[in-house]
Amino acid sequence: MDILEKALEKSVQNESIETKKSESKASPQPSIESKQRTVKVDWNRLAVDGYLSREQLKSALIEEYRMIKRPLISNAFGKSAKGINRANLLLVTSSIPGEGKTFSAINLALSIANERDKNVLLIDADVAKPTLAKRLGIVESPGLIEYLESDDVDFSEICFKTDLPSLQVIPAGKRHAFSTELLSSDKMAKFVDELSQRYPDRIVIFDSPPLLAATQAEVLASLVGQVVFVISAETTMQSTVQDAIKKLESVDVVLALLNKSKHELNLDHYGYGQYGH
Numbered sequence: 001m002d003i004l005e006k007a008l009e010k011s012v013q014n015e016s017i018e019t020k021k022s023e024s025k026a027s028p029q030p031s032i033e034s035k036q037r038t039v040k041v042d043w044n045r046l047a048v049d050g051y052l053s054r055e056q057l058k059s060a061l062i063e064e065y066r067m068i069k070r071p072l073i074s075n076a077f078g079k080s081a082k083g084i085n086r087a088n089l090l091l092v093t094s095s096i097p098g099e100g101k102t103f104s105a106i107n108l109a110l111s112i113a114n115e116r117d118k119n120v121l122l123i124d125a126d127v128a129k130p131t132l133a134k135r136l137g138i139v140e141s142p143g144l145i146e147y148l149e150s151d152d153v154d155f156s157e158i159c160f161k162t163d164l165p166s167l168q169v170i171p172a173g174k175r176h177a178f179s180t181e182l183l184s185s186d187k188m189a190k191f192v193d194e195l196s197q198r199y200p201d202r203i204v205i206f207d208s209p210p211l212l213a214a215t216q217a218e219v220l221a222s223l224v225g226q227v228v229f230v231i232s233a234e235t236t237m238q239s240t241v242q243d244a245i246k247k248l249e250s251v252d253v254v255l256a257l258l259n260k261s262k263h264e265l266n267l268d269h270y271g272y273g274q275y276g277h
Contacts, residue, residue: 038161039137039169046135051103052110054164065111068228068257073112075226075253076203084252086196089224091125091251093208093217095244099232100259102132105207108228112203113167119199121159124172125206127179128214132207133171136162143173148182148191184219192223211244218247226253233261 047053052061075081076088092105109122124132127145138160146153160169176182195204206224211217221227227248231241248254 036156036159036161036168038163040163041136046106052107054110061107062111065107069108069111071255072108072226072228073115073118073203084225086192086223087225087252088202089192089196089204089206090226090228091206091208091217091220091224092228092230093221094210094230094232095212095236095240096210097129097213099210099230099236101210101230102126102135102207104228104230104257104259105205106132106135109167109205110164112205113164115166117201119166119168119202121168121170121195121202121204123170123204123206125183125216125220126209127172127176127183127216128209130172133169136169138169138171141171141173143171145173145176145179145182147173148185148187149176180215180219183216189223196225211247212240221248221251224251226255227251229254229256230259231256233258235260 041054043054050061052065072090075084076090081087090108092101092108094101105122109120112118113120122132122136123144124130125144126132130143133139133141133143141158141160142153143158147155147158158170158173160171162169182188192204195202206220208220209217211221229245229248245254
């Protein structure tokens with residue numbers, strides 16, 4: 001090969017390299033945030049089903065959840081947060097199915113997301129009977145279980161933005177025979193640590209299975225700083241509540257929420273109290 005041919009070949013090679021560099025600069029890799037999918041919540045359907053709407057039109061329900069969220073936010077970010085491990089991680093659970101824990105988890109998330117300076121990550125952790133994500137319009141998507149099961153699943157693949165900018169949602173994912181073991185794994189412990197520490201303005205809400213219906217609830221309770229314990233008014237037996245509460249002895253803060261109460265909202269009858277701190 002003579003000098004002219006060598007020079008021509010080198011010129012072509014350099015042009016190819018420069019083209020690749022230019023393409024790389026013109027098309028940067030998308031960030032984790034940009035790769036996240038967005039779900040459009042059917043706010044009208046939520047409102048019809050009794051949930052808080054995006055515009056917060058149900059005045060009585062608004063006030064109830066304002067009262068419910070205030071001590072939780074205070075515990076998460078106020079002076080008392082220093083004595084609570086993972087204070088910004090909340091678990092919403094109940095003794096048995098049908099007491100309204102998912103209803104409460106969604107409304108609590110919507111209420112906190114309407115705070116001016118707070119963001120909410122709502123996680124469907126009822127991995128045996130997930131309904132939360134479907135209620136918000138997320139269907140057949142990888143979720144928490146896939147993330148814990150495989151190192152090839154990225155956080156951005158399971159976390160959905162919503163059209164309420166301060167609210168994100170993670171679905172439960174597929175059914176798994178060893179879901180309890182996945183939830184009690186080192187990866188899950190590292191995951192909740194990162195959720196707790198990465199964003200100082202974020203509250204993470206886990207919708208958990210009922211305590212007396214599945215072992216996953218007790219595992220999840222050991223990972224959070226606060227538990228909202230939903231009790232169905234006038235239907236759940238006191239002995240059932242006492243049996244469930246025993247499973248929360250390791251939790252720093254357990255707050256009881258009396259759901260389905262027929263009393264009007266007032267200081268004497270509003271069913272919200274504190275079991276322990």
